[in-house]
Amino acid sequence: EPEVTQTPSHQVTQMGQEVILRCVPISNHLYFYWYRQILGQKVEFLVSFYNNEISEKSEIFDDQFSVERPDGSNFTLKIRSTKLEDSAMYFCASSVAGQYFGPGTRLTVT
Amino acid sequence: SQQGEEDPQALSIQEGENATMNCSYKTSINNLQWYRQNSGRGLVHLILIRSNEREKHSGRLRVTLDTSKKSSSLLITASRAADTASYFCASRAMIYNQGGKLIFGQGTELSVKP
Numbered sequence: 001e002p003e004v005t006q007t008p009s010h011q012v013t014q015m016g017q018e019v020i021l022r023c024v025p026i027s028n029h030l031y032f033y034w035y036r037q038i039l040g041q042k043v044e045f046l047v048s049f050y051n052n053e054i055s056e057k058s059e060i061f062d063d064q065f066s067v068e069r070p071d072g073s074n075f076t077l078k079i080r081s082t083k084l085e086d087s088a089m090y091f092c093a094s095s096v097a098g099q100y101f102g103p104g105t106r107l108t109v110t
Numbered sequence: 111s112q113q114g115e116e117d118p119q120a121l122s123i124q125e126g127e128n129a130t131m132n133c134s135y136k137t138s139i140n141n142l143q144w145y146r147q148n149s150g151r152g153l154v155h156l157i158l159i160r161s162n163e164r165e166k167h168s169g170r171l172r173v174t175l176d177t178s179k180k181s182s183s184l185l186i187t188a189s190r191a192a193d194t195a196s197y198f199c200a201s202r203a204m205i206y207n208q209g210g211k212l213i214f215g216q217g218t219e220l221s222v223k224p
Contacts, residue, residue, distance in 0.1 A: 031210060043153070043198065043214040056211055091153060098143055099200075099212055103152035 002026045004102035006092050012108045013082055021077045021105045023092030029100075032075045033093040034067065036060070037104075043091065049075065082109045116199060116215040124223050129186045131218040133199030134179075140202045142175060143212065144184050147196045156184075156197075161204065189222045196220070 005024045013019050025032050034046040047057040049067055066078045075094075079086055087109045093099040117132045135142065141160045145153040159166045159175045159182065166173045172185040186193055196219050200212035 033211065035212075035214075042216050043200070043212075045211040045213065048211055058211075089150075093153075093212075095210065097141075098155050098158040099210075100155050101145070101153040106150075 004092055004094055004100055006090075006102035006105050008105060009103065010106045010108070012110065015084060015109055016081050019079050019082055019107065021079075021090050021092075021107070023075045023077070023102055024073050025075055025092065025094030026100060027073070029094035029096050031055075031095045031099075032067075032069070033095070033099060034077045035091045035093065035101075036088040037091065038088045046077070079107075082107075084109050116197070116218045118218060119216065120219045120221070122221040122223065123189055125189060125191055127189055127222075129189050129193070129220055129222070131184045131197050131199075131220070133182045133184070133215055135182075135199075135201040135213070136180065137201075138204040139177070140204045140210070142173075142182050143200045143202070144171075144173060144182075145198045145200060147198065147217070148194075149196075153198070186220075189220075191222050191224045194220060194222045 007022045032049040035043050037043045045058050047061045048055045064080045068076050089104045089106050091104045092102045115134050123129055139161050141158050143158045144156040147153050157168050157173050159173050170187045175182045196217040198214050198217045200214045202210050202212055
């Protein structure tokens with residue numbers, strides 16, 4: 001069964017550094033998403049992406065965040081200058097109808 | 111309550127018993143989805159119910175949707191220890207010109223004791 005994959009599974013970075021989180025959505029899906037989950041909290045929407053552009057973004061998704069679909073398979077989330085409060089689990093999802101989530105990348109900012 | 115609030119927050123049952131979790135939401139929805147999350151792991155898609163559906167089954171799972179009350183329930187029958195996890199509902203708003211973001215609740219932590 002097709003799955004959404006994410007790399008790396010765990011990323012440790014220092015405050016102020018740039019990170020790129022990578023996702024490979026399910027191949028016939030058209031909509032792509034990033035969500036995050038701070039430890040012990042609910043899953044929060046960051047951004048949705050369709051037809052090579054952002055279709056919606058949340059207040060969390062400020063100028064420090066960007067998304068890209070650099071080729072036909074990858075979908076990336078970049079955080080330009082990480083802050084301590086960016087530490088969270090980041091989930092990529094893709095959909096046609098239901099949204100299917102990847103296993104997540106645990107980002108730890110020290 | 112916030113969009114996608116689950117009730118109860120925690121539920122502890124014995125293996126073989128049924129587990130019922132409830133979810134409420136605020137805005138009109140296109141669909142509602144239920145997910146399972148084992149501790150520190152990813153979100154596993156369980157079931158999607160559309161706004162024009164009232165009940166849906168998948169194996170031991172039964173989901174109901176009451177749009178007049180803006181609520182949904184997830185029933186797991188004949189629970190197993192392996193069902194121990196957090197369960198989340200996530201609603202997709204009825205707004206067609208947006209990307210279909212999901213709004214998650216806080217989740218119900220289910221513990222099934224052998």
